[in-house]
Amino acid sequence: MSALKLTDICVALDGTPVLDRVNLNLGTGEFVSLLGPSGAGKSTLFRLMTGDLVADRGTILLDGAPLDDGMTPFAFMPQRDALMPWRRVLDNLTLGLEVQGVSRTAARAKVLPLLGEFGLKGYAQHYPAQLSGGMRQRAALLRTVVQDRPVQLLDEPFGALDALTRVGMQRWLEARWRAARWTTLLITHDVREAVALSDRIYVLSRKPARVIAEFLLPHPRPRFQPDADADLVGLEAEILQTLLAQTGD
Amino acid sequence: MRIDRPHSAGARVQTALPALLSVLAAFAVWEAYVRLSGISALVLPAPSRVIDQMILHRALLWQNTLPTLQATLIGFSCSMLVAFTFSIVIDFLPRLRRALFPIFVISQTLPLVAIAPLVVLWFGFELTPKILLVALVTFFPMLVALVDGYASTDRDIEALLRSMGASRKTIFVRARLPSALPYFFAGLRISITYAVVAAIFAEYVGARAGLGIVILNAKNSFRPDLMLAAVVISSLLTLTLFAATAILQTIMLRWREAGARSGGST
Numbered sequence A: 001m002s003a004l005k006l007t008d009i010c011v012a013l014d015g016t017p018v019l020d021r022v023n024l025n026l027g028t029g030e031f032v033s034l035l036g037p038s039g040a041g042k043s044t045l046f047r048l049m050t051g052d053l054v055a056d057r058g059t060i061l062l063d064g065a066p067l068d069d070g071m072t073p074f075a076f077m078p079q080r081d082a083l084m085p086w087r088r089v090l091d092n093l094t095l096g097l098e099v100q101g102v103s104r105t106a107a108r109a110k111v112l113p114l115l116g117e118f119g120l121k122g123y124a125q126h127y128p129a130q131l132s133g134g135m136r137q138r139a140a141l142l143r144t145v146v147q148d149r150p151v152q153l154l155d156e157p158f159g160a161l162d163a164l165t166r167v168g169m170q171r172w173l174e175a176r177w178r179a180a181r182w183t184t185l186l187i188t189h190d191v192r193e194a195v196a197l198s199d200r201i202y203v204l205s206r207k208p209a210r211v212i213a214e215f216l217l218p219h220p221r222p223r224f225q226p227d228a229d230a231d232l233v234g235l236e237a238e239i240l241q242t243l244l245a246q247t248g249d
Numbered sequence B: 001m002r003i004d005r006p007h008s009a010g011a012r013v014q015t016a017l018p019a020l021l022s023v024l025a026a027f028a029v030w031e032a033y034v035r036l037s038g039i040s041a042l043v044l045p046a047p048s049r050v051i052d053q054m055i056l057h058r059a060l061l062w063q064n065t066l067p068t069l070q071a072t073l074i075g076f077s078c079s080m081l082v083a084f085t086f087s088i089v090i091d092f093l094p095r096l097r098r099a100l101f102p103i104f105v106i107s108q109t110l111p112l113v114a115i116a117p118l119v120v121l122w123f124g125f126e127l128t129p130k131i132l133l134v135a136l137v138t139f140f141p142m143l144v145a146l147v148d149g150y151a152s153t154d155r156d157i158e159a160l161l162r163s164m165g166a167s168r169k170t171i172f173v174r175a176r177l178p179s180a181l182p183y184f185f186a187g188l189r190i191s192i193t194y195a196v197v198a199a200i201f202a203e204y205v206g207a208r209a210g211l212g213i214v215i216l217n218a219k220n221s222f223r224p225d226l227m228l229a230a231v232v233i234s235s236l237l238t239l240t241l242f243a244a245t246a247i248l249q250t251i252m253l254r255w256r257e258a259g260a261r262s263g264g265s266t
């Protein structure tokens, strides 16, 4: 279950078209990345799925059925961390579980063992304002994954991390994804990251965004050693070219 | 960088010192003027005389402070409760906002001088009219603060909660209400300074006891010294309530202090 299919999505914001007939397909348990120039409309796609925005045209199907109001199949990590400044870090991490109706004790029991891996040990009782940018982002990611929803929507989850932590978190996410088999849609600007993690990559055009390229990556995992697979290196260069053609004028 | 803020008692005294000195200086000038000019105490009593009166009439002042305090606190609590209720109703039914706000705004344009005697006429000399007047004066600033506060909620946080399947009510409780708290306290601090004045004014117009009555009686018997003694008490009352809200604010908004102390991150 939890295959996601977006068909012919069109959206205009304030009169300007942002998405222009976007088609995306995510198989169950598939890891899909979305690349595209800044301002293309990637985050807007997530807003559509989480119900923050209604499409002017097109359909979003989950396992063949349209999304219903009561349904919450998504664990969503917004581009800006959206941590609640008035909640301590621990209470931010358990937010999704609490909203699901999980008891506070159970929610904490689930989150606490993960603090170390996310570099948040000793910060459970701090407020978000007392964290660094990278720590905030890791907290937001942890808040997302502990919800254990069938579909993960991650909007640039590693953008604020230093290169070393980033690779660490990417490995962690991949391991976790392999175990849980969430259907995952990842927005990123990092082509190498997309190549390392994805089964499939979509590249969007400039605004109004449409899909201009789709790449399938059935290559063996893990793929974190650079240059290990000549095919992947070539693919990375090709994707980069496709993107550059969109960003340059 | 950590920005040092006055947290220790010593540092706090240091920040309060300039204010204290300027107040003392003003009183010293006043005292000197009265003494040197030989002006009659029936026109302008010296601060020392006002203090003497406060000590001499402490029983009377104390007896009359209590009713004023009572009216202020009850009126203020009622007004807070009503403001909260209305703010929630308006938040859930935005259309009501357009229907109700004009009425509230008009209520703020009514001159107290005219309204107070009417309210006393309608509700008598007991507690009710005082409560009503205090509530009338303090209700609107708090309502506006709350409504603006809800509107200040981070859209990303609301979208996040919605993605988690949160209901409108959950979003209100978990996001909108906490977002409004800093605004609410700003409104609270403004309102509380109006509250004591409103209570005293209501008493002045008609009551059995209270600082307003002390002021009225002192005025009628040409005793500016006693009037000023009551005025000092009423200022102290306002300052105390103001300090109480400030303390409540630091307790309730600890997270803001935490953010400020770390000097903001990223």
Ligand SMILES: Nc1ncnc2c1ncn2[C@@H]1O[C@H](COP(=O)(O)OP(=O)(O)OP(=O)(O)O)[C@@H](O)[C@H]1O
Residues within 6 Å of the ligand: A013, A014, A018, A036, A037, A038, A039, A040, A041, A042, A043, A044, A045, A079, A207
């Ligand atoms: N509320 C809005 N009203 C009008 N236009 C909007 C609104 N929100 C976003 N846009 C526009 O929609 C476009 C797409 O925005 P979106 O946030 O989806 O971009 P993005 O692809 O996520 O970019 P980035 O990679 O920089 O995060 C942008 O050009 C932006 O100007």
Ligand SMILES: [Mg+2]
Residues within 6 Å of the ligand: A042, A043, A044, A079, A155
């Ligand atoms: Mg974006």
